[in-house]
Amino acid sequence: MTAPPAAAIEVRRLTYADLPEVVAIERRAFTSAWSLAMFVLELSKPSGICLAAVVERELAGYLICSRYDTVWHIMNVAVDPELRRRGIATALLSHVLERVHQDAQLTLEVRRSNAGAITLYESFGFRSAGVRRRYYQDNGEDAIVMWRTPATLRGTLDDVPGT
Ligand SMILES: CC(C)(COP(=O)(O)OP(=O)(O)OC[C@H]1O[C@@H](n2cnc3c(N)ncnc32)[C@H](O)[C@@H]1OP(=O)(O)O)[C@@H](O)C(=O)NCCC(=O)NCCS
Structure with missing residues (x-):
């Protein structure tokens, strides 16, 4: 299949009707996949940002972001392997960052071995700010805790909680 050009990516709100395709991508993307019930719970939260990326009318990826008080937590992001x-x-x-305040604090956990995702997050100003030892139960892998805040965008961790 020829790769579609980037211009063909449409980003819209994720809906319950997308969940069968979401779960199919999720199972291909992760060794410890979220269940359907976990996606339903996240979609039910009124303060969250849940997005679908659509390419040629097919669901190509999704992102789940929850709000906890003043902090946005990127809970899940995955793209069809193809x-x-x-x-x-x-x-x-990019759509998440357009939706949150310019001074927003965002955080996420990522497997230490997931170099591609870490590079992606760094390109948006996320910086590694800590480690959760043996966070992933399937293989005991550490999680890198990353933050994107006004301080990380200036090159420091001054306003990152817990540092
Ligand atoms: C991580 C993931 C979401 C990236 O999705 P994607 O649509 O391929 O990412 P993009 O095309 O927007 O990548 C943007 C940049 O991020 C970096 N990047 C992304 N994937 C990478 C990889 N596998 N290896 C190295 N760099 C990578 C590159 O700098 C890339 O730019 P380039 O292609 O011009 O070099 C996707 O690989 C995925 O679904 N992985 C499995 C699930 C997962 O690990 N999710 C993250 C959990 S924290």
């Missing part, structure tokens, strides 16, 4: 490195996750993250 459609990676075409800017789909970039489009999803």
